[in-house]
Amino acid sequence: MQALTHEMIKSVLDDRKFSFMVDADGDVVGNFQGNLVYFFQIGDRREMLQVRAMVQHVFGMEDVTRLYEFCNAWNHDRLWPKAYVHIQDDGTVNVIGEVVADWEKGVTAEQLDQVMICGIATGCQLADAVAELRQDRPTN
Numbered sequence: 001m002q003a004l005t006h007e008m009i010k011s012v013l014d015d016r017k018f019s020f021m022v023d024a025d026g027d028v029v030g031n032f033q034g035n036l037v038y039f040f041q042i043g044d045r046r047e048m049l050q051v052r053a054m055v056q057h058v059f060g061m062e063d064v065t066r067l068y069e070f071c072n073a074w075n076h077d078r079l080w081p082k083a084y085v086h087i088q089d090d091g092t093v094n095v096i097g098e099v100v101a102d103w104e105k106g107v108t109a110e111q112l113d114q115v116m117i118c119g120i121a122t123g124c125q126l127a128d129a130v131a132e133l134r135q136d137r138p139t140n
Helices: 006-015 061-077 109-135
Strands: 030-033 036-042 050-055 082-087 093-102
Touching: 006 030, 006 036, 006 109, 030 109, 036 109, 050 109, 061 082, 061 093, 061 109, 093 109
Parallel strands: none
Antiparallel strands: 030 036, 036 050, 050 093, 082 093
């Protein structure tokens, strides 16, 4: 077991032959089925990994109530990812999914791989469900 590092995150993605980049803030991000998935190190000692899937489908403020209801139902029925509504400064609305793991005592490459794959796969499942919600959008 070892402390979680930026290099370990990139190594897991490399080992799976996934494409990714490091953005201007130094965060690792990949595009999975059109959804941006970020791999953030958080916590006082950066010992926690947050896999955050930003669902590609964009909604308007008129959809917020439906999206809250969707996320509440999703979180009731599923363990991963935790889903929530995010309202952007410009008034657009997105659904975000996240999986978080705390490795205060250290992590193995296998454990890290498992959580990262969980975050990617369940984030894409969330995106598929949100796509269906978008198609069922009421017309005014």
